[in-house]
Amino acid sequence: MLIDAGARPGALGDAALPQLGLLSEHPPTAMILTHAHLDHVGDLPVVIRRHPRLHIYCTEATARIATLVLADTLKVSAEQGFPMFSPGEMKRALERLRPIPYFREITDHGFAFTLFPSGHLLGAASVLIESGGRTVFHTGDVSNTDTPVVSAAWLPAQVMAVDAVVSESTYGDTLLPASKEQVRTFVQAIGETLCTGGRVLIPSFALGRAQERSPRSFRPAWPVACCPMSPSTLTA
Ligand SMILES: [Zn+2]
DSSP: EEOOOOOTOOOOOOGSSOGGGGSSSSSOOOOEEEOOOOOHTTTTHHHHHHHHOOOOEEEEEHHHHHHHHHHHHHHHHHHOOOSSSSSHHHHHHHEEEEETTTTEEEEEEEEEEEEESSSSSSOOEEEEETTTTTTEEESSSSSSSSSSSOOOOOOOOOOOSSSSSEEEOTTTTOOOOOHHHHHHHHHHHHHHHHTTOOOOOOOOTTTTHHHHHHHHHHHOOOOOOOOOOOOHHHHH
């Protein structure tokens, strides 16, 4: 069972790819895509080039966002002179996506697995996998607070016994302020700038963060323009 196939943001060519050679000894027979951020989905066409028969299970929202992210990855990597895959390979990878709903157990090649909402990004999932009488819970990228776009991760009503947990740990060593406090500081900084006649430029990840801070989420009383951060935008 292969979980996710990401690309390293900012890296070029082979340096952007995970060590797929490690899969040759134990080729995957099924795949789960937890969500559509670049560092989880960007390498999908390369995996399908090597393992063309894989079914890729994910939520419907992840399948739809992955289509946009891969098209963008193809465009950007081609512009940088290191195209990671061809348009045909991208199409073949997208054809392998098998959207499934949350909370429904699916079986494939001796694995039984169920997706659960993990917060974080529209369509994102944690997955409980059972095989050979053993269970593994993989959190995927997980968020336990509500945002204007997605609800917090689903938690079971009772403790679930599993044999192993694989957990995201991006902020595992960092004590973050509460999200309400972060929003208050963010809004206060913008307000102070606007009140002194300034303009505010908010750089943001395009997928996830940008929607959380979009005018639709906050309904601000001042005009807001959203645009891609290209060099031409910055010099305009
Ligand atoms: Zn993510």
